[in-house]
Amino acid sequence: EPEVTQTPSHQVTQMGQEVILRCVPISNHLYFYWYRQILGQKVEFLVSFYNNEISEKSEIFDDQFSVERPDGSNFTLKIRSTKLEDSAMYFCASSESLAGGQGEQFFGPGTRLTVL
Amino acid sequence: QQQVKQSPQSLIVQKGGISIINCAYENTAFDYFPWYQQFPGKGPALLIAIRPDVSEKKEGRFTISFNKSAKQFSLHIMDSQPGDSATYFCAASIWDTDKLIFGTGTRLQVFP
Numbered sequence: 001e002p003e004v005t006q007t008p009s010h011q012v013t014q015m016g017q018e019v020i021l022r023c024v025p026i027s028n029h030l031y032f033y034w035y036r037q038i039l040g041q042k043v044e045f046l047v048s049f050y051n052n053e054i055s056e057k058s059e060i061f062d063d064q065f066s067v068e069r070p071d072g073s074n075f076t077l078k079i080r081s082t083k084l085e086d087s088a089m090y091f092c093a094s095s096e097s098l099a100g101g102q103g104e105q106f107f108g109p110g111t112r113l114t115v116l
Numbered sequence: 117q118q119q120v121k122q123s124p125q126s127l128i129v130q131k132g133g134i135s136i137i138n139c140a141y142e143n144t145a146f147d148y149f150p151w152y153q154q155f156p157g158k159g160p161a162l163l164i165a166i167r168p169d170v171s172e173k174k175e176g177r178f179t180i181s182f183n184k185s186a187k188q189f190s191l192h193i194m195d196s197q198p199g200d201s202a203t204y205f206c207a208a209s210i211w212d213t214d215k216l217i218f219g220t221g222t223r224l225q226v227f228p
Contacts, residue, residue, distance in 0.1 A: 004159070031214065033214065033215075035216075041220070042205065042218045042219060042220045042221055043152075043160060043205060043216075043218040043221075044218070045214075045215035045216060045217070045218075048214035048215060050214075055214055056213065056214045056215055058215070091159050091160070093159075104150075104162050104165075105162070105216060106161075106162075107152075107159030107160045107161065108159050109157070109158055109159050110158075110159050
């Protein structure tokens with residue numbers, strides 16, 4: 001069964017450092033997402049990406065964040081200068097179509113980011 | 117207005133019992149309501165979803181009940197099993213948008 005994969009599973013970084021979280025969405029999917037989940041809290045939408053551009057982003061997704069699809073398979077989330085409050089589990093998701101349509105979002109296993 | 121409120125925060129059920137998790141929303145533009153199941157160390161996985169044109173949807177032991185006038189929807193797990201022990205999130209979305217708005221989650225524990 002096709003699945004979304006994410007690397008690394010755990011990333012530890014120092015405050016102020018840049019991190020890149022990587023995702024390989026399901027191959028025939030067209031819509032890509034990043035969500036985050038602070039420990040013990042709900043899953044929060046960060047950004048959606050379609051046709052090589054951001055289609056929607058949340059208030060959390062400020063200038064410190066960027067996304068990219070550098071090739072036909074990878075989808076990355078970059079945090080330029082990490083803060084302590086960026087510590088969370090980051091989930092990548094992909095879907096064939098929009099969430100509000102018939103598009104089930106398939107989530108990856110997540111990358112746990114710890115900022116020290 | 118974009119929030120989805122979920123209760124209870126945690127739930128303990130005996131094997132064979134019924135687990136009921138409730139969610140409420142304010143935004144009447146929401147028209148897609150999925151439930152996600154998350155096991156420790158894994159990402160959320162879609163369990164079942166409903167649209168507001170129906171009041172109930174059943175898939176196996178899992179049923180969503182939807183009350184449009186009350187702006188509430190709930191997940192019923194019949195004959196709960198220890199393997200159902202997980203965190204359950206309700207979510208909502210608006211047609212033709214990308215993002216899912218998640219509830220705060222319910223940690224379900226089913227004891228034998």
